[in-house]
Amino acid sequence: MTLRFGTAGLRGPVGDGPDCMNEDVVVRTTAGLARWLDARGSGGTVVVGRDARTGSAEFFAAATEVLAAAGFDVVALPRPLPTPVTAYAVRTLDAVAGVQITASHNPATDNGYKVYTRGGAQLVEPDDREIEAAIDAVGDAASVPRVTVAPAGDELVARYLARVASLPRSAARELRVALTPLHGVGGETAVAALRAAGFGDVHVVDAQFAPDPRFPTVEFPNPEEPGSADALLALAAEVGADIAVALDPDADRCAVGVPTPDGWRMLRGDETGVLLGDRILAGAPRGALVATTIVSSSLLGKLAAARGARYAQTLTGFKWLARAGDGLVYAYEEALGHCVDPDAVRDKDGIATAIVVADYAAELKTRRRTLVDALDALYREFGLHLGDQVSIRVTDLARIGAIMSRLRSALPAELAGEPVTATDLATAAGPLRTDAVVLEGASVRVVVRPSGTEPKLKCYLEAVAPDGDRGGATARLRALRAWASALSDG
Template sequence: MSDPIADWIDADPDPETRAELANLCADELADRFAAPLSFGTAGLRGPVRAGPNGMNLAVVIRTTAGLSAWLKDRCLGGSTVVVGRDARHGSEKFAVAAAEVLAAAGFSVVLLPRPLPTPIVAFAVRRLRAAAGVQITASHNPAADNGYKVYLDGGAQLISPSDREIEASITRVGPANLVPRTPVTPASEELLDLYVDRVASLPTGRSRTLRIALTAMHGVGGETAVTALKSAGFTDVHSVAAQFDPDPDFPTVQFPNPEEPGAADAVLALAAEVGADIALALDPDADRCAVGVRGPDGWRMLRGDETGVLLGEHVLASAPADSLVATTIVSSALLGKLAEARGARFARTLTGFKWLVRAGEGLVYAYEEAIGHCVDPESVRDKDGISAAVVAADLAAALRAEGATLLDRLDDYALEFGLHAGDQVSRRVTDLADITAMMRRLRSELPAELAGEPVEATDLAELRGQSRTDAVVLAGSTVRMVVRPSGTEPKLKCYLEVVVPVPDRSALPAARESAASRLNLLREFAEAL
């Protein structure tokens, strides 16, 4: 009888991972072969290691062969497919292998010339009217991980049932060493230049007087971001030198995600040192952008919801009437209130840009609280940290010319719509079963009130259609909490929001104290799950 483990080792085209598997004990081998990586958020993501449930050459080759067969089944054989990569461990050989498998299958492959931001693949798929795009990246995951992100026609991330169909197609692929491969010559820099030109055209304000502090978080966005900002006229850019060049080990940050506590400390320190007007932090593949500001107590990072409403109104100011803006079920309610007041349409979707960019016709802006912003869906139908950085700089420069700041604009929103204060509690686990247990306990003991206010519970797992997901919403008139497992990390996430009326500007300090107190009550509930 055939031994599937021995067969896999024999067919692994990478001598390093063959040797790795050959030296594992029986228990470790069983773990590596327990189950293959599955398609989650737009593709695969997992640790770089040998075996079916890791990111390695054999998995990438078989995944690409499955994707190729799926595209051919839809009469897309011979179409253009774009392949890009970040600078993580294994990214170069994974991208080259993916390109070679696609080329051997008869596709016209555009292999981007070097490590570049993920949004450039989304841009290129749309620009070239490609059938698909593949980016080798694990975005903001820890250094040990890598991934395989798939875009389909139009440059949007794949959704169900396509992901399940591709997964099924992969299971029908034979041994990795028998999958045909044809060498591919990397493309020129033309697509990068076109992308930068498009991003540089986004600012609508007249002022370019702005001092910017920037970090690339050891990722691939530094050079492109600086080029785009300078092409847009923002030439006073100061970068965190120690984090500017790509480094797959991310030596100065424990988790290379600007959302994580402490991750943005270096750029905030640089902003204070150079007297910057704004701080910008990209994640490693530059599809996310966090914004830092100077407040009364020093520099701090804005929450994703704060940046989201700021950029949302800035985009709407130059958008056609009745345009659509969108955010997700876990984000603040503020953008919806602002859209109604500004005569725009508003939509909420499930988490993830695969849903946000499909929110409806006339979409001009979408964001999720996890510092993802789509400011130019006409060109990039995904979150894009580079274009978000340029538009944030445009807004900050316009406000600076008026003698105002981003925090002043947020105070204006508090007066108009009430102070919307939010926070997030993330429960990181080592055993995914713990997340299942926490969700089960919550569903069995749904609270009747939160922070002293009656709430109603909506279990989104009980809904039908595309709104169905593993999440529970607890909402009252001025409090809201959404609890859900993370789609990309071993975390249970709790999204908190309270709204406090603000009758006049003098009432802001008291409103902030009240909001902080009520958020603490929500936080205590979340931490006790």
């Protein structure tokens, strides 16, 4: 079995053989990418970056050397850096492609190979299949020519920092930030970006700040996972922070923590999503486009309609969100990915998101309000939208297909006490065709789909109620959670 392209590239365990991430696989993949670019007449610049995972330095060197030998002008970023820096460099240099060596938030055993095409968006079909065919035509890795490449300087990093530092819209800067990069590569860049934007009161989780491919203090290096932000929230409470920020290991995702009367908590991706959507639309021209995915909350669509904006819904993944349409000013997915500056980075960007969140929180603070207050105001306007996710992790991937088959054979007519309509997107026409089932009622919504990056079946839950009926919404969400959890039975 050979490791195949999935979400915008390769991702898998580091190890020997064609079904794992190793130097031979990277060499042959890069040679295939080079052939594909040549066949399209796309000579020119290719940007290559990396994170600090096991194998990243070797895979980075292999990718740069193969591309240089194939005749491309290779910009090798100078050190382990966040994925958004690579996406920015591809777009700002008008490069024909970009490669980032990263497995994002996957377990420590994994690494990956992410591909950007011209314009800085992630690779999509059918390009991935065409590149796979080109890889299959490459001979033994030892026969692929390689040429050593000198690393680039810090100019592109400085340009990226200047760009994200320009995103704040208010002059307010009185804000205390607690931050963790979860042992990834985002810490130094995030602190530099916040300071460049005027937010100098930043406190970091020391034990998680330096890049460490073992990710020793977290079970999974993903800010979505329960417990991953515990050290961050403890620090935030200790230093009296106004907001807390957790980045995933390659810093393209951003999770936000907030103080509440009951203590600190992390906002869900949908909560941050609607807050940022409202913030960005307030400064956008009428008719601007915002987008999210089929598994995200329905609230952004209602917000867009009320603010005179256009709204698009795509399949999961920023390879689709980045192509949602002309006039895009903001896109997000509930898995903590936010694109707040699509003119510069056509992908999710945790660093830029942290800047925009800090700017919004600082402005609210001048009015003695918080992000929680702003979220409550949206709930008063549009109704309470409570979300949750149930993830069924498996060791045998065949179980995911079995569960989906069982669900399709007995689609429920009722959930949480109300009738629902089922839509099987596997049989849908158009761009939303995918392996997912959507169940919708007047005040409930569930989407069930296999994860594209992890061995999981994911269930995305939403319950809607008038703002004063939190008890009713909570009860419906609890019922949805119980139904989703029971999918793994049998």
